[in-house]
Amino acid sequence: MNHEFSIESRQFNLWYGDFQALFDIDIGIRQGIITALIGPSGCGKTTLLRSVNRINERLGYVRTEGLMKVMQKNILDSDVELAQLRKQVGMVFQRPNPLPLSIRDNILFAHKLHTQSHEKLSRQDENNLVENVLRQVLLWDSVKERLHQKAIDLSLEEQQKLCIARLLPVKPSILLMDEPCSALDPKGTEAVEELLWELRGQYTILIVTHNMAQARRVSDESIFMLMGKLMEHAPTDQMFVTPACKETADYIEGRYG
Amino acid sequence: MNESTNQTVSHSIDDCRNLDWYIDKFIQVFVFIGGISAIVFIIGIFFFITNEGIGFLFKSGFQLTPHAVSLLEEAKIPDDTLAALDELAGENFETATELEAALEDVLMPEELSQFQALIVKSAVYEPFSISEFFTSYRWKPTSEWNPTYGIxxxxxxxxxxxxxxxxxxxxxxxxxxxxxxxxxxxxxxxxxxxxxxxxxxxxxxxxxxxxxxxxxxxxxxxxxxxxxxxxxxxxxxxxxxxxxxxxxxxxxxxxxxxxxxxxxxxxxxxxxxxxxxxxxxxxxxxxxxxxxxxxxxxxxxxxxxxxxxxxxxxxxxxxxxxxxxxxxxxxxxxxxxxxxxxxxxxxxxxxxxxxxxxxxxxxxxxxxxxxxxxxx
CATH class of the missing domain: 1.10.3720.10 (MetI-like)
Structure with a gap:
């Protein structure tokens, strides 16, 4: 196995009940870069994304087959602790979903989940941690005066940045993003894309997007999916200029989708 | 051609009171009555209970108990005295002395003395107070001698x-x-x-x-x-x-x-x-x-x-x-x-x-x- 891959799958199949959503997916997501998942609605890109931290299983009627490796460990093994997996693989959702807590408590939520009571941080250390991650997501200056206010009261853009920020204290290696900008206005989208570039290199980022221009702007590599199958995986520049498959070319040019 | 289209349009506007319109109105009124009746009932119940019970809270003074009246009636007294006594039984007096004075007016001296002991002992209520209502634990409403209402x-x-x-x-x-x-x-x-x-x-x-x-x-x-x-x-x-x-x-x-x-x-x-x-x-x-x-x-x-x-x-x-x-x-x-x-x-x-x-x-x-x- 290649160690430069953060996420790697072999013959990965997934069923929702009787419906097969993913067919024999083989991917290798390289460490530290941004990979975009593109494809028409219902092609399985979100399903694939949600398989990486196994959040799909909440539904209760999901069945998988094959191999899905995250940091060289097959996460479908029975000895995998979901809490540990999800500590390593953070996820950002389509709609910003801060918890109904204060901004500060949102940031510390995951951190508190994953620390035992004896290694609790002092209040000063917590404050430093909060400041540190909020600076990383370029949010510190706008919220530093209101850390104890409800996170729900922030603007959508700020909420989405907060949702990214709250993943960072537990030091994940992978960030999954499911159309993180689809609920934001163009200005918010720009701000979040800027943030993605800031985070690039420190984290392996896998992002689902419907927006071709966004995929082109933010990603190093792109994966095109269609009808639950992986059609093409190539560097973004190459895919958008000289796509290998006819379907990719058609989709990128907007002939369907 | 154009005219006839216009006619059709104006016709349909005039003729809007069809069955659906009446059903719609009827349902609206019905639902409104249903909704408003909840408020009416709440207010009605509140007034009924208050009206029946509030007099008790503001009651004070002294009254002949029904028991005392029946005791007096058992004695051989004339009918007109009896009628006066009945009237007296419904009245409320500020003090015990006033009640006794009223009794003296109604009863013959010998009758009065005959029942004096009884009247003083039991024929009057203790003055009612709201604090007693809430602080006494004696609930004896059916007591003939001395009913108490502590809840x-x-x-x-x-x-x-x-x-x-x-x-x-x-x-x-x-x-x-x-x-x-x-x-x-x-x-x-x-x-x-x-x-x-x-x-x-x-x-x-x-x-x-x-x-x-x-x-x-x-x-x-x-x-x-x-x-x-x-x-x-x-x-x-x-x-x-x-x-x-x-x-x-x-x-x-x-x-x-x-x-x-x-x-x-x-x-x-x-x-x-x-x-x-x-x-x-x-x-x-x-x-x-x-x-x-x-x-x-x-x-x-x-x-x-x-x-x-x-x-x-x-x-x-x-x-x-x-x-x-x-x-x-x-x-x-x-x-x-x-x-x-x-x-x-x-x-x-x-x-x-x-x-x-x-x-x-x-x-x-x-x-x-x-x-x-x-x-x-």
């Missing part, structure tokens, strides 16, 4: 039974709601929900029957106490009665927590318990408090089961094995045997006002809590 023991009875019931119902119902809402899935969840709703539909007299015929001997045997109709029995019964309703409301509150909170917490690696305690419960706490309050209101207002299971004994309870009597049960048991308009009758309606106010306050608080309005 402290009744309040203590209701409070102890309701309190004990909540000790049982709160953990049970919240646990059940969390299990049904957050852990049970699919078929199991549906079956549980139906069963809980079925439990809520058990008539209270059936619960009372269980308390009387099953719990009573069980408690006597288990705890070796002389009587099993007590706070423990009624509290258990009432707790089991209130729990299904509280479970249903609490589960609704949990269901109202958006799923994206759960998804967010799970994606951060929260276990099911962490999810429930750190996200779902804090997010639904208003609804849960409301569920508890409505359960308290239910327990407070419950009548039949507590009448049957408390033992119906006027008592300030000192342990859970003491029999007590509840406010509601007192009204239910005694109202049928009082003369309309008598002091006893009015006192029972005063209890009704009290119950109405307390349940109204509890429900109002629950409503405000649900809306998230914090006081102060």
């Amino acid at each position: 402290l023991a009744l309040i203590a009875g209701t409070a102890s039974v309701t309190g004990f019931a909540m000790l049982i119902a709160i953990p049970f119902s919240l646990g059940a709601a969390i299990y049904i809402g957050e852990f049970a899935t699919g078929r199991q969840r549906e079956v549980l929900k139906v069963l809980v709703e079925l439990l809520a539909a058990v008539p209270s007299v059936v619960w009372g029957f269980i308390g009387l015929s099953i719990m009573n001997p069980l408690i006597i045997r288990l705890f070796n106490v002389p009587i099993g109709l007590n706070v423990l029995n009624a509290g258990l019964i009432l707790g089991l009665m209130a729990a299904p309703i509280m479970t249903t409301i609490a589960e609704d509150a949990l269901k109202a927590v958006p799923d994206r909170y759960r998804e967010a917490a799970e994606a951060m690696g929260a276990t099911r318990w962490q999810l429930v305690f750190k996200v779902v419960l804090p997010a639904s706490k208003n609804g849960l408090v409301a569920a508890v309050l409505l359960g308290v209101g239910r327990g407070f207002g419950e009548t039949m089961a507590v009448l049957m299971a408390t033992g119906h004994t006027i008592n300030l309870p000192t342990s859970v094995f003491d029999s007590v009597r509840a406010l509601t049960a007192t009204i239910a048991a005694e109202l049928g045997e009082t003369a309309v308009g008598s002091d006893h009758y009015q006192a029972l309606f005063t209890l009704g006002i009290l119950l109405f106010l307390v349940t109204f306050l509890i429900n109002l608080t629950a409503d405000l809590v649900v809306r998230g309005i914090r006081k102060g």
